Amino acid sequence: MAAATEKIWDLKPHSLGKHLVLREYLKAWLPILGLTQERIIFLDGFAGPGEYKGGEDGSPIIALNAFLEHSAKNKIRAEVKFVFIEDEQDRAEHLDGLVSPFKARLPQGSEVRVVCGAFDETFAPQLESLADADKPFPPCFAMVDPFGVSDTPMHVMERILAHRMSEVYISVMYEQINRFRGSDEFSGPLDLLYGCPDWRTCADLNDGRERRRCLFDLYKRQLRKAGAEQVIHFDLYDGSRHKYSIFHASRHALASDKMKAAIWSIDPGGNFSFRGGQTDGTCQRV
Numbered sequence: 315m316a317a318a319t320e321k322i323w324d325l326k327p328h329s330l331g332k333h334l335v336l337r338e339y340l341k342a343w344l345p346i347l348g349l350t351q352e353r354i355i356f357l358d359g360f361a362g363p364g365e366y367k368g369g370e371d372g373s374p375i376i377a378l379n380a381f382l383e384h385s386a387k388n389k390i391r392a393e394v395k396f397v398f399i400e401d402e403q404d405r406a407e408h409l410d411g412l413v414s415p416f417k418a419r420l421p422q423g424s425e426v427r428v429v430c431g432a433f434d435e436t437f438a439p440q441l442e443s444l445a446d447a448d449k450p451f452p453p454c455f456a457m458v459d460p461f462g463v464s465d466t467p468m469h470v471m472e473r474i475l476a477h478r479m480s481e482v483y484i485s486v487m488y489e490q491i492n493r494f495r496g497s498d499e500f501s502g503p504l505d506l507l508y509g510c511p512d513w514r515t516c517a518d519l520n521d522g523r524e525r526r527r528c529l530f531d532l533y534k535r536q537l538r539k540a541g542a543e544q545v546i547h548f549d550l551y552d553g554s555r556h557k558y559s560i561f562h563a564s565r566h567a568l569a570s571d572k573m574k575a576a577i578w579s580i581d582p583g584g585n586f587s588f589r590g591g592q593t594d595g596t597c598q599r600v
């Protein structure tokens with residue numbers, strides 16, 4: 315499975331869409347929950363090193379800045395807990411160095427943790443450590459952004475979505491699913507990704523559009539089975555190649571509406587697709 319071998323890598327133009335939508339969505343998520351809840355959690359399960367070679371911010375820094383620079387920051391009463399999980403030690407250490415100066419800027423009760431470990435083994439104890447036994451579980455926005463299709467099993471989504479105000483923002487590497495759907499090496503990870511073996515029926519379809527629709531519909535159905543009441547997605551392209559899609563699964567129509575608004579604000583045409591591959595790294599709408 316593709317994985318950057320360097321500690322820090324170039325931000326791909328198509329990945330910019332993921333960050334633009336995230337930043338926009340957090341502008342709504344932070345005050346909606348931060349004004350009504352005692353504690354909220356931003357969990358980045360595949361956090362990365364926190365920056366790219368060109369100096370662009372990674373998702374953890376985007377999330378911290380979304381809070382610290384929010385126009386409603388002084389009204390947000392919730393403790394905002396940032397949990398950044400990264401499996402590669404050098405990337406985790408790099409991220410730790412980058413987030414360090416943010417710690418003093420966070421209001422009392424808010425905190426940032428960088429945890430070096432595997433997401434599927436680490437997220438549950440981290441979340442549990444942030445829950446008080448006598449109180450409802452704090453709402454959690456979980457960003458799940460792997461390089462490939464491994465380590466993001468459906469049972470993990472189910473565990474996160476078990477909490478009534480939690481939601482997941484998952485990158486699904488469609489290009490890899492499509493390219494390797496017949497390979498034995500991928501069948502185990504795909505069984506886990508989907509939480510069932512039914513993706514094989516879709517993978518056998520000859521027509522590429524039908525195959526994609528079938529695979530996406532199945533993923534959405536599985537997220538609903540895992541507890542989501544609302545599931546939407548948008549696609550990210552490299553040139554004409556569909557690289558991956560991001561699924562947002564939540565239990566509230568308001569969360570889904572705000573995510574649609576975030577996508578819409580980036581793509582007023584309502585047909586969100588970033589087409590990368592340009593030398594200046596800018597994005598084109600299609």
Ligand SMILES: C[S@@+](CC[C@H](N)C(=O)[O-])C[C@H]1O[C@@H](n2cnc3c(N)ncnc32)[C@H](O)[C@@H]1O
Nearest residue numbers: 360361362372373400401402432433459460465
């Ligand atoms: C696509 S990058 C994350 C980019 C980051 N979310 C951003 O937008 O800036 C995926 C990261 O997940 C890390 N990773 C890979 N497998 C992991 C696992 N099982 N648990 C946690 N992190 C993992 C990789 O080392 C890599 O840094």
